[in-house]
Amino acid sequence: MDATIAPLFCSGGGCTAKLGPRALSRVLSQLPAPTDPDLLVGFASSDDAAVLRLTDDLAVVSTLDFFPPVVADPYTFGQIAAANAMSDVWAMGGRVRTALNIVAFGEDGDLNQLGAILAGGAERVAAAGASLAGGHSITGDGVLYGLSVTGTVDPRHLWRNDTPQPGDALVLTKPLGVGIACAAHRLDSAPPGAFEAAVASMTELNLRAAELLQTPHAVTDVTGFGLAGHLLEMLGTDFSATIDTLALPLIPHVRTLAEGFFLTAAAQRNRTHAEANGLVFDRVPFGVQEVLFDAQTSGGLLVAMPRPDADAYVAALADDRAASGTRLAASIIGTVTERAEHTILVR
């Protein structure tokens, strides 16, 4: 394997640049397990962020995320990277407090470009009500940008990613397909509206989606492993789920683009992983199948919650959208069940 490590990842930036779930879990299994009893969430459950309890009612949430440009416009790239990095804190039920920039930039690069990236990131951090407090930059061949984000949470009300209950509704707060739309856009093949919708979704904060959420059973955000991969993490070995493809919110045109094979390497890795772990389709057309594996950058929250709560949440987010102009919309996309033969049944 060693000889092929470098070219294994053919990526287009954003969360499509994430290491595959299979590769990652193998490497992580080699690391020593942490033993601090106050470390409430480490990487054992593949959760969104680390959580360290300081006192009975206060814990610190730590996360970081960075990647190569996912869009050509530097300011927009900065916004997307920041929205994406902070999302992990909201997925834990936390409040974002500070963020630090992580930058790699070419020595000969145009500093205006870097300035625009950082301005975009700073704008989103400010919009989240948090403080941009510093950062670290290095020179490098390619551009990388992201943030290390610190938040706070009451450890008694932590939202884990792997504690759903049978009968829960599964709710998703952003449309799927940004990876497909961006891949087609890079090749000048995206119909009008597809890329624009993807950018609008990626720059949107999951802040209100988290603030309006009350006592969910499990929460994660959908990023590089796609809906299928993150749902598999949520279900673990104890639960299964059914997904209704008719209810999946989609970026316009992505089904057609998927049929045209604007599919990333990350999506193929995600498909391989999910199908090896019990995901089955019941007569679902190819273009819709691919949407479940599409790597999302700054994707929506995926929530498991009782059905009546889910209905109320969908309505609350719709009201909030009308009132505050966010682009978030919650859709009930499926149901958690007792463990079955399949892990995820998609129909």
Place this chain on the structure above:
Amino acid sequence: MQTLDLTGKSCPIPVIETKKALEASAPGTTFEVIVDNPTSVENLAKFASQRGYGFVRGSDAPGEFRVQLTSPDADAAGSAEGAPAASGRKVRVVAVSSRTMGEGDERLGATLLKGFLYALTEADAWPDSVLFYNGGAYLTTEGSESIEDLKRLEDAGVQVLTCGTCLNHYGLGDKLAVGGVSNMYTIVEILSAADLIIKP
């Protein structure tokens, strides 16, 4: 046999370039494609299986994976597409007369109708015409979530028509996003000539 050297290209470029080359060449053409990573090989295999193309794995060397893809012969290619309307075939017409499918909850009805129109694009036999009248006019106009599906049908030769009176009544006269506008004469004619009328 022609060779496409796509080493150094990241997904989806290898598949897209291979697709373009195959579509631009005669039926039955074989290309040898060289890529530099196993994920691109998996993506090419998936593409071949979806499109009914021949797929043969060649030799693997570090950083160099060779596969062969062959497009189907001419007669096979003709039957692979879901082309409508051969002679002697029944004329099918879909008539959509409201914004919803079935009676009951309206939001559910709208979701069902959206799903119906999508499933129609995936069905083995496509209709000859899809007619929209009364509340159905909302499905072919700006803001409808079914435009993409209806455009697919239209591109494949399915006649998509919306009742002009209805567009005007709902103030949608300048909002038509797919298909043409028809009057009641045309609608009567199409419905009368149909062997099968499908009403969702």
